[in-house]
Amino acid sequence: MKVHTTRSLQLSKSVLAIGALDGVHRGHQVLIQRARSHANKLGVPLVVYTFDPPPKVFFKNLLLLTPLSEKINRLKSLGVDHVIVASFDFNYITRGVDAFLSEISDINPLAIYEGHDFKFGKNREGDINTLRERFSVTVIEPVCCNTGIVISSSRIRNLLVQGSFLQAEQLLGWSLPGTRAKSVFCMEF
Ligand SMILES: Cc1cc2nc3c(=O)[nH]c(=O)nc-3n(C[C@H](O)[C@H](O)[C@H](O)COP(=O)(O)O)c2cc1C
Numbered sequence: 001m002k003v004h005t006t007r008s009l010q011l012s013k014s015v016l017a018i019g020a021l022d023g024v025h026r027g028h029q030v031l032i033q034r035a036r037s038h039a040n041k042l043g044v045p046l047v048v049y050t051f052d053p054p055p056k057v058f059f060k061n062l063l064l065l066t067p068l069s070e071k072i073n074r075l076k077s078l079g080v081d082h083v084i085v086a087s088f089d090f091n092y093i094t095r096g097v098d099a100f101l102s103e104i105s106d107i108n109p110l111a112i113y114e115g116h117d118f119k120f121g122k123n124r125e126g127d128i129n130t131l132r133e134r135f136s137v138t139v140i141e142p143v144c145c146n147t148g149i150v151i152s153s154s155r156i157r158n159l160l161v162q163g164s165f166l167q168a169e170q171l172l173g174w175s176l177p178g179t180r181a182k183s184v185f186c187m188e189f
């Protein structure tokens with residue numbers, strides 16, 4: 001897997017998934033697995049475009065579930081070919097919808113995979129319908145836990161805050177490195 005931090009990757013064809021993907025939890029895993037299958041069928045590389053730090057961590061100073069290195073390891077183990085890492089900062093968020101769309105055009109995505117609530121661009125002005133004006137978008141169904149509640153990074157952060165490490169681990173789908181996770185948790189709170 002290649003990691004690109006300059007946002008200059010160019011490809012003639014690809015399948016793309018975009019997101020903060022903090023934790024690379026079970027919902028994210030399904031998203032990436034679906035995109036991986038599609039990329040295999042088309043015989044094109046699978047690209048993940050992600051943000052460092054995750055926008056919610058940047059804006060709200062929330063607990064970070066996975067440092068970039070760990071997110072990258074998890075994406076690699078899911079068979080991603082390229083990861084584009086955008087430095088999410090005050091300069092980046094001035095970029096509007098069109099600038100972002102033209103950037104992702106550089107990798108010519110034949111399909112983009114997202115959940116229904118994906119937003120992008122300055123002030124979160126772009127959504128799935130905006131993406132659909134230029135690209136073929138596949139929206140996956142919300143992935144839920146066994147009690148039927150949608151899995152999200154926010155939910156996992158809340159579980160960690162409450163000290164529900166076992167439940168957090170179940171939603172993550174990765175084993176929580178207990179000592180490290182708890183020490184991060186203690187440092188933040
Ligand atoms: C170019 C660009 C600009 C963005 N600007 C903002 C912003 O002004 N405010 C905001 O809350 N999020 C902003 N975001 C973050 C998005 O709202 C969203 O978190 C990001 O696209 C990842 O989607 P996800 O949260 O579904 O993973 C921006 C994203 C992009 C790509």
Ligand SMILES: Nc1ncnc2c1ncn2[C@@H]1O[C@H](COP(=O)(O)OP(=O)(O)OP(=O)(O)O)[C@@H](O)[C@H]1O
Nearest residue numbers: 019020021027114115116118142143151152153154
């Ligand atoms: N449980 C889920 N089922 C299906 N798609 C999901 C799920 N969680 C996130 N996604 C999708 O994955 C992409 C990245 O989402 P994101 O990284 O914002 O995850 P999140 O869990 O919603 O995070 P947060 O709770 O911090 O908002 C988006 O397209 C989103 O819709």
